[in-house]
Amino acid sequence: MSEKTEIKPTLAARLGLAQFGTTERKTVTFGDASAVVGSRFWSIMSVLILAILWWASAAFEWTDPRFLPGPASTWERFVLIATEGYRRVTLMEHLTASMSRILWGFGIGCVVGIPLGFAMGLSNFLRGIFDPIVEFFRPIPPLAFIPLVILWFGIGEESKVLLLFLAALWIMAIAARSGVLSVKLSKVHAAYSLGASKFQVLRHVILPNALPEIFIGMRVALGVCWGTLVAAELLGAQEGIGQMIWVAQKFFLTEIVIIGIILIGVIGIAMDFAMRLLEGWLIPWRGKG
């Protein structure tokens, strides 16, 4: 056994300004994916420079504050709508309304889409029936359904959830189908030889084998749902983050529009990060078959 000694990267290496470890002595790094891990220094710089530009544009009045308000007035407005709310609805209530729509639409999309994908991956009959439907609806952007959804279900809560459900459904069905189809035949054969029943093969081989792809599907679906949400809330709603920025725009409250956009970005990143944590915790075997 080789002795493992702790090698501490230098500060420059931590900031991504110098290579260390096995990469340090490489002579060919252009095109070597393992040698390009990013530079934290320049990441910090790019965010910092953007922030400074934003601040400067307001401070030196490069732009009209009605179109691009500065960080200070945006922050003030943020505190105001977080505490007192905008049109008597607090920021938290807007977010809760949006999140609950996401969870319902995405959740039902998973509950229907995953079994649908499994059915399509396991039976020629069911695959034959559902393939044309899924393949047809997959490339249609969920927004294209808005007029029809309004015609059929009005502008209530159901319509928004339905739209998000449609956004998640096809993604989940296809992810689950490809997860099922990715199982190695030798694993299935091994399980049958060890005395597993069909149900046990499904439960103990095909399902865990499909989990990594289902998770990737969930991450994609959650992202698409989040992106569809703002549009869904344009259908008309009392509360919701998308509705908030839409109404604020009509009243020329650009600060609120900017706050909404930043929050949508931050929450999107947070959701993806949470999914990745969950993934590492639930399926540590991902990519190691």
Added chain:
Amino acid sequence: MQNLVAEKIGMIYKLPDGSQVEALKDVSFTLEEGRILTLLGPSGCGKTTLLNILAGFLAPTSGVVSLSDRKIDGPGQDRGMVFQQGALFEWLSVEENVGFGPRMNGRPAAETKKVVDDLLDIVGLGGFGSKAVYELSGGMQQRVALARCLANDPDVILMDEPLGALDALTREKMQGLILKLWKETGKTIILVTHSVEEALFLGDRLFVMAPRPGRIEREYELPFAAQGLEVNPRELKTSKEFIEKREEILSLIWEMEEEIMGSRGEVL
């Protein structure tokens, strides 16, 4: 007797373009309990097809296979399988992999644990039970595969190139382990391999198979597997007898290759 009997097995694959391939033709043999048979031959000779028929994953187009007079018509626990690699369940730990069969059969957990611990000791993986399979080397993974297959106490063990993906040194060690398991458990084993040396060393019977149509070209009864554990394997593999047999079989396979590929000159 738990004899494994194949009677006039034929297997014809229909291709999408309407043509047919005769993967196996008139393959007949009787393998007595406790023998270890190796199958050797160029690619396309039907050895994996034969193994899949014996495992019950494929139904032959003609003929019958049976184990102790019971017709084989599907996979069953009386026949364990060991695959080349990647057939372990990476979402389960080493001991959960080994205990998979007993668990599927609803055996009590305590009994399963004892079986699993014993088997891990036998294959040299005592203390590795709680590891994830992807943390193990290729050789150790194949040890897990052997233990998993033994946990159900099958009558016959079918191995499809079990050592094919291992490096030379690990491969020799694993050959020793297979011989040891064969001697100690008295199981009937059928092993498919691409290596002439491995087929000679591990088989107390050996079939050289030929392609188009897939068939048994020549059969050997061999002494080496029986001696394999007593004498030094390297000495055995370099003995005059062993080398003579090896060259004989190699030239037989070369002849087949020439028939398929044309003259030897084109290949070299």
